[in-house]
Amino acid sequence: MLERVCYVDSRHGNHVEVYTDGYAYDPVSMSLHLISLAGADSAVKAVSAAIVGHKEVNIHCEGKPSLDLSAHYGVSYRILSVKLDCGAVHQIVADERFFHPSDQGDHLLVAPPEKELAEVVYQRVLSHVASPLVPEWAEWICSKLSEQWHLKELEGTVKVVKVRAEEYALDKIVSEGIAEKQIEINNTGGIHVGTNQ
Numbered sequence: 001m002l003e004r005v006c007y008v009d010s011r012h013g014n015h016v017e018v019y020t021d022g023y024a025y026d027p028v029s030m031s032l033h034l035i036s037l038a039g040a041d042s043a044v045k046a047v048s049a050a051i052v053g054h055k056e057v058n059i060h061c062e063g064k065p066s067l068d069l070s071a072h073y074g075v076s077y078r079i080l081s082v083k084l085d086c087g088a089v090h091q092i093v094a095d096e097r098f099f100h101p102s103d104q105g106d107h108l109l110v111a112p113p114e115k116e117l118a119e120v121v122y123q124r125v126l127s128h129v130a131s132p133l134v135p136e137w138a139e140w141i142c143s144k145l146s147e148q149w150h151l152k153e154l155e156g157t158v159k160v161v162k163v164r165a166e167e168y169a170l171d172k173i174v175s176e177g178i179a180e181k182q183i184e185i186n187n188t189g190g191i192h193v194g195t196n197q
Contacts, residue, residue, distance in 0.1 A: 003061040003157075005037060007050045016046045020059065023069075024160035031072035032057075033095040033108055034160060044089040051093050052077045097162075105166045111159045118142045121151070125163050131170040137183050144173045 002019045009016075018039030025032050032051060037044050050057055051071050059067040071077060076096040083089055097108040111120045122138035133141065145151035150164040177183040 001061070002038075003059055005035070005047055006058045006060065007047045007055065008058075009050075009055075014046075016043045016050075018043045018047050022156070022158040023059065024154040024156035024158045025067070025069050026072070026162075027155045029072060030067070030069050031075075032069045032093070033072070033075075033154060033162075034092070034098065034110075034156075034158060036090070036092050036158075038084075038088055038090045041083070041087075041089045044091050048079055048091050048093050052079070101165070105164050107163045107165060109161050109163060111161055113159060117153075117161065121145075121161065121163055125165045126170075129165055129167050129170060131167050131174060133170065133174065134185075137174075137177075140177065140183055141170070141173060144177070148173075 002021055005018050005020045007016045008014070018037050021036050021038065023032065023035040035051065037047055039047075047057060054071045054073060056068050056070045059069065072095070078094050078096055078099060080092045080094065081089060082091075095108055097106050098110070101107045107125050109120055109124050111117050116139075118139040118141075119135075121142050122133075122135055126133050126138060126141065127135075142151055145163065145165075148169070150166075150169060152162045154160040154162060174183070178185075
């Protein structure tokens with residue numbers, strides 16, 4: 001379902017409106033991390049420029065309260081744009097952490113509805129760290145990351161998760177899990193991984 005995105009520049013008396021078919025935001029800071037925009041060329045460019053410039057935009061959906069959102073300070077954004085055959089423009093404004101982790105190890109991931117969250121986090125993040133992690137532990141590790149606020153699902157119409165994957169924290173989680181026998185590796189006839197919760 002399409003929702004309206006409005007940007008009002010009261011200083012110059014401009015009101016611009018486009019449509020979105022998907023977005024994700026942090027409900028605490030009310031900052032946008034991903035939004036898909038479509039509409040007239042100049043209107044879409046004005047709204048995406050407003051977002052990247054940390055101006056507030058409003059998302060309106062019939063029957064729901066409107067959302068006042070803006071870009072997160074200190075975050076870079078990437079704009080992907082295509083001109084449609086009908087003459088309209090489609091742009092995606094995405095937090096740079098969808099493409100590269102931040103210096104603190106923050107990743108943003110789109111989690112397709114047909115895939116398990118732990119599988120997406122393991123494939124895109126956990127399998128690339130130096131810590132010795134195995135796929136069978138993914139769900140347990142994700143629950144521990146979530147408990148420690150290192151894994152957080154954003155709000156919006158697109159399922160996005162923010163993951164902080166610091167190797168020190170992951171090593172500590174795994175070490176504690178093995179010591180408490182919540183996860184284990186058995187070496188009889190190959191590697192067997194069992195979880196006990």
